[in-house]
Amino acid sequence: MSADTNALLSVHDVTVRFGGNVALDEVSLDAVPGCVTGLIGPNGAGKTTLFNAITGLLPPDAGRVLLGKRDVTKIGPTRRARLGLARTFQRLELFSLLSVRENIRVAADIRRGWSRDKANPTEVVESIIDRIGLSDVADARVDALPTGQCRLVELGRCLATRPQVLLLDEPASGQNETETAAFAELLVELAHEGIAVVLVEHDVHLVMNVCQTVHVLDFGRIIATGTPEEIQQNEAVLTAYLGSVAT
Amino acid sequence: MDKFLTFTIVGLTLAAIYAIIASGLVLTYTTTGIFNFAHGAAGMLAAFTYWQLRYDWGWSAPIALFVVLLVLAPLFGVLLETVIMRGLQGTTETVKLVVSISLLLFMIGLAQLIWRPGVSRPMPSFFEGRTPIDLGPTTITWHQAITIAVAIAVAIGLRIFLTRARIGIAMRAAVDDRSLTMLNGARPNRVSMLAWALGTSLAALGGILIAPGPGLEAASLSLLIVSAYAAAVFGRLRSLPMTFVGAIVVGLAEGYLAGYLPQNQYLTGFRIASPAIILFIVLLVLPNPRLRGRMTRSREFFPMPTITGGLGFALTLVVAAVMLATTLSDADLITYGRVFPIGIVALSLVPLAGFAGQISLCQLSFAGIGAIVMAHLGAGGDPLALVWAVLIAAAVGAVVALPALRLSGIYLALGTAAFAVILDRWVFNLPRFEVFGLFEVNLFAGGSVAVDPIRAFGTEFDDPASQMIIAAVAFALVALLVVWIRRGRLGRRLLAMKDSEAACATLGLNLLRTKLTVFALSAGIAGLGGALYATQLTSVQPGNFELVQSLQVFALTVVGGIGAVGGALFAAVSLYAFLPLLTTLWPATVRWVGLLPGATGIGLGRNPNGAVHEIRQGFLPLLAARAVLTVMCVAVTGAYVLRLLDFIDNWTFVVLLIACPVIATIAAGLAKPRAVEVAAGHGAELHDVPVEWRGIDRPWTEADAEELDRRLGLSEVELRGVG
Numbered sequence: 016m017s018a019d020t021n022a023l024l025s026v027h028d029v030t031v032r033f034g035g036n037v038a039l040d041e042v043s044l045d046a047v048p049g050c051v052t053g054l055i056g057p058n059g060a061g062k063t064t065l066f067n068a069i070t071g072l073l074p075p076d077a078g079r080v081l082l083g084k085r086d087v088t089k090i091g092p093t094r095r096a097r098l099g100l101a102r103t104f105q106r107l108e109l110f111s112l113l114s115v116r117e118n119i120r121v122a123a124d125i126r127r128g129w130s131r132d133k134a135n136p137t138e139v140v141e142s143i144i145d146r147i148g149l150s151d152v153a154d155a156r157v158d159a160l161p162t163g164q165c166r167l168v169e170l171g172r173c174l175a176t177r178p179q180v181l182l183l184d185e186p187a188s189g190q191n192e193t194e195t196a197a198f199a200e201l202l203v204e205l206a207h208e209g210i211a212v213v214l215v216e217h218d219v220h221l222v223m224n225v226c227q228t229v230h231v232l233d234f235g236r237i238i239a240t241g242t243p244e245e246i247q248q249n250e251a252v253l254t255a256y257l258g259s260v261a262t
Numbered sequence: 263m264d265k266f267l268t269f270t271i272v273g274l275t276l277a278a279i280y281a282i283i284a285s286g287l288v289l290t291y292t293t294t295g296i297f298n299f300a301h302g303a304a305g306m307l308a309a310f311t312y313w314q315l316r317y318d319w320g321w322s323a324p325i326a327l328f329v330v331l332l333v334l335a336p337l338f339g340v341l342l343e344t345v346i347m348r349g350l351q352g353t354t355e356t357v358k359l360v361v362s363i364s365l366l367l368f369m370i371g372l373a374q375l376i377w378r379p380g381v382s383r384p385m386p387s388f389f390e391g392r393t394p395i396d397l398g399p400t401t402i403t404w405h406q407a408i409t410i411a412v413a414i415a416v417a418i419g420l421r422i423f424l425t426r427a428r429i430g431i432a433m434r435a436a437v438d439d440r441s442l443t444m445l446n447g448a449r450p451n452r453v454s455m456l457a458w459a460l461g462t463s464l465a466a467l468g469g470i471l472i473a474p475g476p477g478l479e480a481a482s483l484s485l486l487i488v489s490a491y492a493a494a495v496f497g498r499l500r501s502l503p504m505t506f507v508g509a510i511v512v513g514l515a516e517g518y519l520a521g522y523l524p525q526n527q528y529l530t531g532f533r534i535a536s537p538a539i540i541l542f543i544v545l546l547v548l549p550n551p552r553l554r555g556r557m558t559r560s561r562e563f564f565p566m567p568t569i570t571g572g573l574g575f576a577l578t579l580v581v582a583a584v585m586l587a588t589t590l591s592d593a594d595l596i597t598y599g600r601v602f603p604i605g606i607v608a609l610s611l612v613p614l615a616g617f618a619g620q621i622s623l624c625q626l627s628f629a630g631i632g633a634i635v636m637a638h639l640g641a642g643g644d645p646l647a648l649v650w651a652v653l654i655a656a657a658v659g660a661v662v663a664l665p666a667l668r669l670s671g672i673y674l675a676l677g678t679a680a681f682a683v684i685l686d687r688w689v690f691n692l693p694r695f696e697v698f699g700l701f702e703v704n705l706f707a708g709g710s711v712a713v714d715p716i717r718a719f720g721t722e723f724d725d726p727a728s729q730m731i732i733a734a735v736a737f738a739l740v741a742l743l744v745v746w747i748r749r750g751r752l753g754r755r756l757l758a759m760k761d762s763e764a765a766c767a768t769l770g771l772n773l774l775r776t777k778l779t780v781f782a783l784s785a786g787i788a789g790l791g792g793a794l795y796a797t798q799l800t801s802v803q804p805g806n807f808e809l810v811q812s813l814q815v816f817a818l819t820v821v822g823g824i825g826a827v828g829g830a831l832f833a834a835v836s837l838y839a840f841l842p843l844l845t846t847l848w849p850a851t852v853r854w855v856g857l858l859p860g861a862t863g864i865g866l867g868r869n870p871n872g873a874v875h876e877i878r879q880g881f882l883p884l885l886a887a888r889a890v891l892t893v894m895c896v897a898v899t900g901a902y903v904l905r906l907l908d909f910i911d912n913w914t915f916v917v918l919l920i921a922c923p924v925i926a927t928i929a930a931g932l933a934k935p936r937a938v939e940v941a942a943g944h945g946a947e948l949h950d951v952p953v954e955w956r957g958i959d960r961p962w963t964e965a966d967a968e969e970l971d972r973r974l975g976l977s978e979v980e981l982r983g984v985g
Contacts, residue, residue, distance in 0.1 A: 070768050096770035108765035110758040112564060121758045122769045124751045129770065161973045176769055 021047045022081075023211040024100070024180045029068050029078030031061075031235075038064045040235040041078065046180055046211035051202055053226035053243070054215045057255060060232040062215045063105050066182050070102050071095045082180065097129055099179035103169040103186055105215070111158040115149050116140060118157055118168050122175035132177070139175060147171045148197065162189030167198075180211045187218045199225050223247070231255065265521060267400040273517020274510070275406040276489070278413030279472045281509035283490035284497075285420060286464030291499045293433055293457035296347050297672045299362040302491075303369035303484040304462050305469025308335055310377050312470045313385050313478055323388075331466055339462030343455050346864060355671045356621060360820040363623075363813050364863020366484060370810070371856035373480035378853075387474035409471050416464065417506055424502075433457055481810055488683060489516065489537035491676060495544050499672075512540050527708070528695065531688035538683035545677045546665050564616070564748075564757075564825030564871070572745035575827065576738035583734030585919075587727040589905050589912060595726035597842050599798055602733035603629075605834030606791030608819045609737070609827060612744050614784035615816070616824035617753055619760030620777065621675040623812050624662070624682035628785040629792025630690060630807030631655045634705050636713055636793035637802060643717025651793035652786040659785020660778050667777050682809040690804035710803035713796040726798070733794045740787055741827040747783075756780055817863035823872020832874050836862065880927065887930035894926035 022045035031039040039061045046052045054062055067073035069080055071092035079088045082098045110118050123136040144153050147167045152160060157168055166186045173181055187195045202225050206212050216222050223243040231239040233255040239246055246252055287301045308330050315326035350358050389404035423430040432448040444450050489512050496508020519536050523529050607629045614620050632651035640647030662681055669677045693708035715724035723729055747753045759766050759776055767773055796802045815833055822832025845852045866873060884891060901918040904910045956966045
């Protein structure tokens, strides 16, 4: 795949093995600012593993991860985050003892601690809460919230770090239709602000609506890349999702 | 060469015992996920029981062995599993740890209750007196030969059992996935019962074999088995073959240390502490674990403390301390005054273990460092020594944290416990020594050191009353500090880190720095507690700062509620006010009180919010009824004045002190029935319970059903369609 010179995130031939299992097999992808890049694939295809490798939670066995022009393969998750990388988790990783406001505040405070950006964290947090539409429940403890809203809190936490690259791991699962529609709008907005978004999602409508490019992952390999329309027509993709046609 | 062989045999014998004990530990850990801190204590109890049957009652060895190893020990294991351990499935690691630590304390207390300490109980080794077997260049005693043979038999037996026997295979399956095993028709409960029976028998076997060496002493025998823990950690608490390898490494290391370590006053303690040192090193060379996300869903609820609440708590405490200081006798003040410095040590656990979830079992060791600093730098009563005590303890805390940072959960607990043993067995017992001829280090001067009372503002605070008030004020200030931390940036950050290190790291948090900060902070607080404790004791020795005390403080703080300052006070009051009071009121209980801290931990350690939470709920109506509260304060003041004027005696005063809040709470309940409802969890508080726990944590209501529908996004049509 041709490397995009604009890319804020480039993954080159990343391979991850768990014992004898190859979870990711020479996976490459780019994320460019202003675009939502979709990553779809059946359960167990390696989507979350790829996110773990990108964020540094799981060191890859081979391959490179670049943020902008910088090779970050050897550095830890904390420093990658400070280079503008943020993610949400499929299996929610919220700070369950804290309220919605406090969850986002933790992230804002972390950024304020290391960066030169000394924006008032209270204001930052309030504007994010407003943006993700959780003003009504801002003081509720997050473990009292339904999953859909929890996913928004994770997104809000990411936004508080002012990311350039945003990895979203099934952000719409647990949301109802209204919530998903609002969420799609927010995603497009974020991309327009110049964030490079990578979206892992099972909700095909959402993916097809907001993504400019879609990668399909199956058994650890990228089996197709293209625009949403191209992907919908792709034989290999149909086979991966629906099984091979009986002959 | 002969010497080398001799000590190889010594080492292999130790290795054999450690292997036996450690394999029992691994069995129970793998099948139930509970690291049994009391495993060594089970071996200790077995050794005592064997001594009782064999030497006190004169039973023959085979019968005594049969009864202990094949009847009592398995029964005890089954009892532990069914009564205590089974209830711990799905609880947090802290809770599991507290229960097993409490069990350890309880068993030590039990042994001391049945077999009064200080009485000589000679326990000969097997076939003592028989001529050792000649191996050419060296000899091997019958006890050593039997021990090694038994370990080999255990290894072979376990191997066959786990690979051939049906239930053995089920046991290995249960390790991999408990619920899956159940689905496949095995009965995990039976499997874990068997594992505990077998594990306890192995502990018993090890205990009986090891006891002739060090002799029968409850606490040291229970903790001596730390070496076996090191062996188990070699196998990451899971692999039996690696555990045997670990046992050989640890045993041989100890054997050669015994043979070749030069005999001098500096290294005597080193030999005693060597198992802990080995454990510490083994923990450090373990491969780095991956950053973890959320493990078990915690059901803790640590409400955000309010500033007013914190100030009220601090003020009440200081006023209570002043009342006690002006009414109690000096002897009583010396006894009960310890509540506050130990309370400060317990407070040090709140940010560390409560907020950040970092378990530390060496807080009393940090306190010991504070005490040493106070003794040396505070000579003449310089109050600045308190500051030095905090700073130096904090620095040591940071140094300990550095290697300990790679550890979490049970490994961190073991690491800090090992550190505590290294300090109290070796470092604290070092005589005066010089470092490269540059400066002299003097800790406890090889015995005990005197501590001068603090001198400030031209006064010497050398009486128990003023020392108690100073300690109470310090406790109140530290409590406010902890409340302030909880409400601020650091507190949020620590709670966040406890929940998900992975999330924190991907948000850009420097985990290392955060953990160092909280370790240093906590050690500093413990150092302050130790320094104040030292001024109260006037003379301190290593025995004041041992691991067992750290364990007690940790267990009881968790029982009280490790997430709140009240939990720390609860621990200190239980240990240093309630227990002495009990023995004063009923002297007959004096031998039984040793069981209480352990029993409390076993019984109450499961409530993740702690007893203090319940107590606070009980007082909510009173806090809501301002008028009643005012009347109560006036009544307490009145009683205090009556006591000062000697109209009433101490006991009447104490009874009045207790009666006032009780009566006031009842009165407040009558005056404000609504507040009682709120306290009982009805009314507005209902919505604080997460939706999935409604009907479990509190009764299910119509409103819940409606809310659930709404949250699931079910429309009216869908609902009717379903109905």
